[in-house]
Amino acid sequence: MxxxxxxxxxxxxxxxxxxxxxxxxxxxxxxxxxxxxxxxxxxxxxxxxxxxxxxxxxxxxxxxxxxxxxxxxxxxxxxxxxxxxxxxxxxxxxxxxxxxxxxxxxxxxxxxxxxxxxxxxxxxxxxxxxxxxxxxxxxxxxxxxxxxxxxxxxxxxxxxxxxxxxxxxxxxxxxxxxxxxxxxxxxxxxxGVKAKDSKRPRITNVYAYPRDDQALINGKNEVQQLRLIPAANGVYQTEKITAYGEIGFGIVSYDQQDLAPNKNGLSHIKTRFNGTDKLEVDFKRFSFSETKHLNRFIDYAVYKDKNRRIQKLFLEKNNPLSLITNLDNNGYCKIEDSTFSVYKILVKDFDDNTASVRIPIHGLNGEMLPKAKENNTAKHTISESATTYLQGQNSTVTFYPNTVYEDTNISFKYSADTLFLDVDRVPMQKNFSISYNLDAYQDKDIDHLYIARLYGYYKKPSYIGATRKGNELSARTKTLGSFVLASDTEAPKIKPVNFQNKKWLSNYRYLKLKISDKESGISNYRATVNGKWILMEYDYKTGMLVHDFNDEVINETTNNLKVIVTDNVGNSSTFDAVFYRK
Ligand SMILES: [Zn+2]
CATH class of the missing domain: 2.70.70.10 (Glucose Permease (Domain IIA))
Known part of the structure; x- marks a missing residue:
């Protein structure tokens, strides 16, 4: 046909x-x-x-x-x-x-x-x-x-x-x-895919950003959150601000649809300054190669700190996102002394439900008030264009060119094997590498070593890599934080879930086991019955390994099951059991 x-x-x-x-x-x-x-x-x-x-x-x-x-x-x-x-x-x-x-x-x-x-x-x-x-x-x-x-x-x-x-x-x-x-x-x-949406997008936060160290917002040279005054029909206004120099804005906004509580994304953002278009964000299409630059589009530090995604409505250095278009002065507004201006943000969902916020700006070249806080420990500069090395006691951290979006100051300390590489607040375009020299370790210990990031309040080590080259162990990551050279000597655990050794499983549809590894994590697994490989589906979220007897590869009465599980440093466990079927 x-x-x-x-x-x-x-x-x-x-x-x-x-x-x-x-x-x-x-x-x-x-x-x-x-x-x-x-x-x-x-x-x-x-x-x-x-x-x-x-x-x-x-x-x-x-x-x-x-x-x-x-x-x-x-x-x-x-x-x-x-x-x-x-x-x-x-x-x-x-x-x-x-x-x-x-x-x-x-x-x-x-x-x-x-x-x-x-x-x-x-x-x-x-x-x-x-x-x-x-x-x-x-x-x-x-x-x-x-x-x-x-x-x-x-x-x-x-x-x-x-x-x-x-x-x-x-x-x-x-x-x-x-x-x-x-x-x-x-x-x-x-x-033409359609999901019912008659609700307007919500705007929850608006911020003003100075472009350089000369700009002023309410007398300060730092990011300011503006007080939002909601009005009817999705029209918001902020309190009046004073400003001088070049400034940009950021917004927190989401869309909700009729039949679900989920907070979804917008389809379009547009900004205007005194009646002139400044910038558009059109969420219609992108390339997988640019999707990582989301971390440049949002205020990454605020996201990591408060789990709040501020969408920055200005284009900074090294942001190639094709979603951002129609730029005038990269989205920034130039505010002169003794002027009155209006900046407007319009957001839209796919069904053209809209919301907007109006920001009245009074131009004022006043005195610069002192900043709220200075980060005194951030003394190490990662260069955007050259390779930067940070040296620990027996370790080196390497940032190749174009890892950070712009030259960035971070704090860096070390104590024995632990590297304190600031906190996860700087977006990275690519991985940086951490390597440890292993000369001080004995051969029998080296095989168990891996590089871990310390997570959460309890500083739980989490595997990031263990690439061995001569006397060096290295790993790559995109997130700053604390790292340590950790050791895993414990083999993975394997437990049968729905059967026991030497039982008849004739009426069973599935064979289920649970696997886990406390330290470096599971790297691979292999299951055989009477020496023949069987398919077991693995779900990392639950640790379940499941074989479907409907695959019809197990046709004998007496079956010797063998499951081998290996962790990320090579510790392995073997589970053996016999089961019968007819
Ligand atoms: Zn999805």
């Missing part, structure tokens, strides 16, 4: 029998008016789920170290909800990983776009068979494959998976993406 007919058939089907089930917009009046400036096809992709679309996450919303690359569709708090191909196409990539997207499916469509379905519990029957075969061939749960465009064809609406909670997912949902042919994720709502 030609593509056109298939699409027609599906649409008619939806309209005739399930008008409310797919929460999708097909050519409505609103959309035809929008599509004039919207270059994306409107009737091509259907909803990946049969249930109404309620979002727990929106496109490009601010996440930890990245912009969210898709939409998160709620699955009624459970796993196993059917996931359907959004349009005709072929499976172009399948990736299963412990972290990140977990079980992820990529379907490439004839129009050049790729849809992505992530955190799946399992794949549809055809794809599940394909990937299981690969897992058994490679003897690995984690796999990645790029099938040819003739191998796994799918039709629009075909069952391709079941929603889950695999990988770095904090609860059952479907992560759905649409990417263009350059692998750039685009807001799926721009293709």
């Amino acid at each position: 030609p593509k056109y007919l298939l699409l027609r058939a599906v649409q008619i089907n939806i309209f005739a029998f399930m008008p409310k089930v797919f929460n999708f917009l097909f050519l409505t009046l609103i959309y035809t008016s929008l599509s004039a400036q919207n270059p994306y096809p409107q009737d091509y992709f259907q909803s990946p789920m049969d249930i109404p679309i309620i979002l727990s996450g929106s496109f490009a919303e601010l996440r930890s170290n990245h912009f969210h690359s898709g939409i998160d569709i709620k699955t009624k708090g459970k796993e196993g909800v059917k996931v359907n191909a959004s349009a005709d196409g072929y499976v172009s990539r399948i990736k299963i990983s412990h972290f990140g997207y977990g079980k992820a499916l990529y379907i490439t469509h004839p129009n050049g776009y790729t849809t992505v379905y992530a955190h799946l519990q399992k794949f549809g029957p055809k794809i599940e068979g394909f990937i299981k075969k690969l897992q058994y061939d490679k003897e690995s749960f984690e796999v990645e494959t790029f099938p040819k465009n003739t191998e796994l064809l799918v039709d629009q609406g075909e069952l391709v998976g079941y929603s889950g909670n695999t990988g770095g997912s904090g609860g059952p949902h479907l992560h759905f993406e649409i990417r263009d042919n350059q692998e750039r994720p685009i807001n799926p709502m721009l293709f």
Whole structure:
């Protein structure tokens, strides 16, 4: 059947029998008016789920170290909800990983776009068979494959998976993406995906930032939080400020939709100064290579300190984010003495619900008041353009060029093996490295050493790496903080969960074990039955290792199970058990 007919058939089907089930917009009046400036096809992709679309996450919303690359569709708090191909196409990539997207499916469509379905519990029957075969061939749960465009064809609406909670997912949902042919994720709502939203975005905090050490805000040369006065209809105002020189602003704002309490992201921000456009942030599309610069866009120190994401409405050095456009003076306002100005921030969600804040500014070149606090310990400068070395007793920290966004002062101290490398308040563009010289250690101890970051109140060591080169041990990280050379001599623990040694397991569907490692963490695991590798799925969040007897690879009556688990420094444990089946 030609593509056109298939699409027609599906649409008619939806309209005739399930008008409310797919929460999708097909050519409505609103959309035809929008599509004039919207270059994306409107009737091509259907909803990946049969249930109404309620979002727990929106496109490009601010996440930890990245912009969210898709939409998160709620699955009624459970796993196993059917996931359907959004349009005709072929499976172009399948990736299963412990972290990140977990079980992820990529379907490439004839129009050049790729849809992505992530955190799946399992794949549809055809794809599940394909990937299981690969897992058994490679003897690995984690796999990645790029099938040819003739191998796994799918039709629009075909069952391709079941929603889950695999990988770095904090609860059952479907992560759905649409990417263009350059692998750039685009807001799926721009293709006509619709989630009910009649609520305005909320603005919760506004800040004013001096651009340089000459600028004044309320007499001070430092960031000031402005008092917000809410008014009706999403129109806010701040108290009047006095200012002089070049200043910029930052905002904390989120959007909420009708059927979920989740705080989602905005779709657009625009600023104006005395009637002139200053800057726009358009959250419609980005590249994976730029997503890390979120940490440059937000006030990273405040985020780490207060868990509050201030979006800075000015462009600083080395911020290549393509979301930020239409710049005038990089978004900064120049305030002259004895003037009156108005700065306005307008925010919008995808359904064009708006909110705005108006900031009255009185130009005043007054005396500079003393700063609230000075960081006297921050005496070490990390250079943006040259390699910076910080030397400890038996350790070296190396920052290569372009690690920090600008020359940055940090505090640095050391005591024996512990490095106090300030606190996590400086965004990094790439990793810096920490290395320890091991000359003072005995061979028998060296094998257990790893580099750890000390976390939380109890300074719990957390593994960051243990790369050995001669007499040096090194690790790479993007976060400042305290680090230590730690030792792990304890092997991982392996416990059976739903069976005991020498039992009959004939009616069991699953074989479950729990694995854990107290110190450096689990690096790998391997399970065999009668010497033959069996697939065990690992969930790092629960520590569960699960084999599905429906794989039908265990066909003997007497079965010798052997599970070997190794931690990040190479300590390993072996679990042996016998079970019977017929
Ligand atoms: Zn997601």
